[in-house]
Amino acid sequence: MATGAQAIALEAHDLVKLYGEGSVQVQALAGVDLQVARGEFVAIMGPSGSGKSTLLHILGALDRPTRGTVAIHGRRYDTLDDRALTRLRGEVFGFIFQFFNLLPTLTAAENVLLPALVSGAATADYAQRTDELLALVGLSDRAGHLPAAMSGGEQQRVAIARALLRSPELLLADEPTGNLDSASGATVLGLLRRLVDDGQTVVMVTHDGGAAALADRIIFLRDGLVVSELAGGDDGRVAAELRSVTASLPPGAEEETR
C-alpha cells in the first residue's frame, strides 16, 4: 500500500470553483476528481467553458479551489496561503504557457534562469543547470538570443527549459502547441514525451487531439465535471470522443482558440 501511495503524484478530490456572486455566479468546476501517477503524462480536453483551464490553474497552484482538496505527493495545497503557494510554484511546479511568456528583455539563458532569480535563489548555483537544460532542448547555440530573434517553437523550448530549472515534481502545460505551426508543435510534444519517458510527471491542457494522443491518458471535461477518460495513443478515438463531448453543447459554443 505504501508503494501504491507513492506512485500517486497528484491527487485532486471533489474540486469545486465558483466565480462571482449571486445571480452572476458561475460554477467553473463542479466536483472534479483526478489522480495522476508519478511519471504519467495526462492530457485534459474539453470544449470552451468546460473548466479545463480553471482546473490547470488550481493544479498548478496559480489559484485556489472554492472547495475540495488537492495534494502533490501527499502534501495538500488547496488551503495554503499566498506565501506557501509562492514557494510551491517556484520549487514544486513548472509551468508552460500557450504564449511562451518569455520576458522580452531577457536572453534565452536569462529566461531559463528566471525562476531562480525571482524566487531569490542564488543564481550562480543554476548557471551550469541552465546550460544543460538549453542543451536538452537543443538550443545551446541560442543562449544569448532575445525572444524576438527566435521562432515560436524555439521560444516554447526555452520556456520548457525554464519550467525544468528547479526540477519540478509536476510539469503543467497550457495549450503548449496552441500557438505553433505543426512542425514546431511536434518538436515540443516530442520533447515533453521524452521528459515523461525519463520519469517527469506532466499534465497538459490541449484542444489538439493529435497532441492529446501522445499522452498516457486523456481526461474529458464538460460543464466542470470529468465526463470520460481514454488511454492515449490513438488520434482517431481521441478526436471522436472530443466530438461527442462537444456535440451535445448548444450551438455557438466553440472550442477556445486563445
Next chain:
Amino acid sequence: MSPRRRPAGATVTSLSGMGLRSLRARPLRSLLTAGAVMLGVGMMFGVLLLVGTIHSTFTQLYDSIYGRTDVVISGAQSQGALPVSMIERVRAVSGVRAASGDIGSIFRTVNPDGTVNRAQTAQVYVVGVDYAQPDMTTARRVAGHDPIDGRNQIQLDRDWAARHGLKVGDRVRLSTPSGLVTLTVSGLYTFPGGLNLGGYGTASMALGDARRIMDKPATWDEISVLAQPGVSVTGLRATLAARLGPGVEVSTPATKTSEALDQLSALDVVLYFFSGIALFVGIFLILNSFNMTILQRMRELGTLRALGASGGRVAQSIVLEAAIVASVGSLAGLALGAGLAVLLVRAMQNFGMPVSGIDFSPSAAVIAVGIGLLATLAGAARPALRAARVPPVRALVGEGEPPRPPGARRAVIGLALFLPSMLAGGLLWFGTTSTSPLIGIGAALTTMLMFVGMVMLAPFVVLPLVSLLAIPLRWLMPAEGRLATDAAKASPERTAATAATLVIALSVVVVNATVAASFIGSIQSEFDRAFSRDLTVQPIGYQEMGPPQPGISTRLLAQIAALPQTGAVASRRNLYLRNLPGGGSQGVLVAYSPYSYRQVDKVSYSGAPLATVLGGMAKGGIVPSQVYADEHNLHVGDRVRLSGPSGSRMATVVGLADTYEAGGQTVQMSLQTMAAVYGVHTDSQIVVKASSPSARGALERSVSALLARDYPGLEAQSAAAFKRSTTDAINQQFGFFNAIVAIAVVVGVLGIINTLSMSVIERTREIGVLRALGASRWRVRRTMANESLLISLAGTLAGILAGVGIAIVWVLSMRSTTFPGLSLNLPLSLLGTIAVLGVVIGVIAAILPARRAARLEPLTAIRYE
C-alpha cells in the same frame, strides 16, 4: 525596436539587472520619468544652494567685519543711531580694553558723463572709522596706507578696486549722501576669508571726512568693543547692557550673525516650498509612468508570480526600477541645479541682495538627492503594491482590469483634504504677520495637503472639462476630435493624473499673481486716495524694508522748498524694525513733520479729530496704522514705550492712520520723536507738491536738475512713476517665485508626452486601421495633437479655476485678518496668457508622440499584438 542578437551589458543575474533591462526596453518613458526627477531635484538643489550661499555670504560678512570684536553695541534691533557721547560711557566701563565707533553709508560710482552708475556692482559700503583705535576687523592691508583725516582719502577692498580699475593714488568720483565727492585711494585691503558680496564693494575712510560726507555729524551706527584679557565677555556684555539702558543692543558677533540668519529663515521656507512643487508634481508623473508600465506588463508580472516570485519580490523589482530612475535623474538634477543656482543667485543680486559666488555644499546635494529618491519611491509605491497584487493567473489570461471611473469616496476624501487645508493654508500664509519659520513650515505642509486634495478631486473637474472642450474640437475636426476624446476618456484616471500636474503648477502661479495683483490694486487705490504729492525724491534703488540705505542730506529739503514751483514739501524718515513698538511684529516706523506733511499727502486718521491727531503727534504722540492697532489691540489713549539708542520714553496713541503702506505694518510719529528716541537725523524720502497742477512739469524738471547737479545718487519720481516702481517691486518678487514654480509646468509637459506615448502604444491597432482605411499621416498626427490639447487645456483651465478659487478665499481671509482694506484683483491678462500657454503646451507635448504615431506603417500596426 528591432530585435538585437545580444543585448548589451552583462548577463542578468539580479533583480536590478532585470530592472535595468526593462527600463531600457521603454527608453522614452524611462527618460521622461528620469527627466521629471531631474527637474525636481534640480530646482530643489538650486534653491538649497541659493539659500546656502545667502547664509554663507552673511556669515562671511559678519566674520570679516567683526573679526576679533568681543561685543557689538548698536541701536535696538540693529537700527537707529547711537549718540556720539556714548563711546566715552562705554570706555569708562571696567573690562573694556578698547572701543571703536563707526558710521556707514552706501556710495555709488559715477559714469564719465556725471550720471550715477545704477548697477548693483557700482555700490560700495563705506564705513567711517577712527584709525587711532585698534582695527577689530580681519582686514589686511595689501597696498598704500590708512586714509588720513581731512584729505578726502578712501581705502578700498582690493577686488572691487581691481574691477573698477583703481590703484593706490587714483582719484575716484563717488555719489554720496552729500552729493558728488572726489576721493583719493590711499590704500587697498583684503579680507582673508575671501569675502565676496556679489559685486558690492567695501571701503573705509577717516571719521572726520566720513561724518561730513555721510551727513552723520554726531552719531555712531555701531560701537565695537574689545575686552580686557581675562574678562568674561558674557559678564562685560551684561554690565554694558545695564549701563547703557534700554533701546541699546549689546550683543556679540555670533548673536548678530544668527539674528541676521533668523531674519532670512521665513524667506528660506517660502523658497523651499516653491522649489518643492516641481518634485511634488513629479511624483504624479512617476506614479502614472509606473502604473502604465504595470498595465502593459500584466502578463509578464503574472508569469513571474507563476514562476515562483512572491508578491513582495515583484514589488521589489518595481521599486528597484524606480530607484535606478531616481539615481540617474537625481545625478542629472545635481548638474541642472548647479546651473539653476547661478541664475537664482543672479536674480537675487538683482533684488539688491549682496550674495557671493555659489557655495557648493555637499550637504545640499545629499539633501536634494535624498528628497528626490523619496519622491520617486513615493510615486512608485502604489504601482509597486499594485504589481504585487497581480495574480499569477494573469500569466495565462493577460490583460488588466478595465479602468474604473473615479468613485464618490475619492471625491469625499478629496474635499475633506482640500477645503480645510485651503482655509488653514490661507491663514498660515497670510493671516499672521509673524515671521516665524515654524508658521511658514506649517503653511507649506498644509498647502501640500491641499495639493493632495486637489489631485484627488482632479478627475471630477478635468473629465467634465475634457467633455466640454471636446465640443468645439469635434466641430472643428469631427474625426480627429472624436477619436482624441475617446482616447482621453478611455483611461480617466490617467488623463486626470496627467492634467493634475498642470493643475497644481498653474494654480500656484495664478494664486501668486492674484495675490500680487490684489496687493498692487490696494496700494494704488491708496495712492489715488491719500497721496496728493507730485514728486517723491529718494535714493536710487530705495527699498523700505531692504538693506541699509544711504540717507538724504537734510539740506535738500530747504533747497527744494526754495524752488518757485514748489507748493509744499515734507520729508519722511523710515526705520525698519523687527519689533514695532506697542506690538512686536515687524514693520516700518514712519516719521514726518505732521503739519507740513499734511500739506503734501492727505492720510486720513481716525479715533480723534484731525487737529488733535496732528497736535498730538507734534507733542510726541504716535499714530499706529489701523491694521497694526487692530492686530495688537491698541486704542487711542493707550501708552506705549518707545526705546531707542538715543532715549526711552512713554508715548500716547493719539490717533490711527488709515494706510496700508508696508502692508499696513507702520507706526507714525513726528521727526522730533524719532530723532530723540532712535537718533535718526537724515531723511529717507522727500515728498513735494507743486504750487499748481500746471507747474508739475516745471517742478519735476527743476528738482531733477537740482538732483543731477548736487545729489546724483537721488532720483525724483512723478506720482505715476512712483506708483509704477512700487508695483514693479511687488511684481518682481512674485515673479521670482513664479519663475521657480515654472519648472513644475515643464514637468507637466513631460507628463503629457509620457501619457500620449502610452496612448500611441495602446492605440497602435486603431491607428493602423485608420491608416489602412486611407487616413493620412497628417490626420493621425492631428488626432494625437487633439488628445494632447484636450489634456493640456483641461489641466490649464482647471488650474486657473483652482487658482482663482484659492486666491479668492485667501484674499478674503487676508481681508478679515491682516489686511482689511485688501480688494480682490484678478490678473486677467495673465490668466489669458496662461490659457494660451495651455494651447502651446498641448502642441509641444504632442510633437514627439504624434510623429511616432504617424510613422506607424499600416501593416505593422495591424499586426501589433
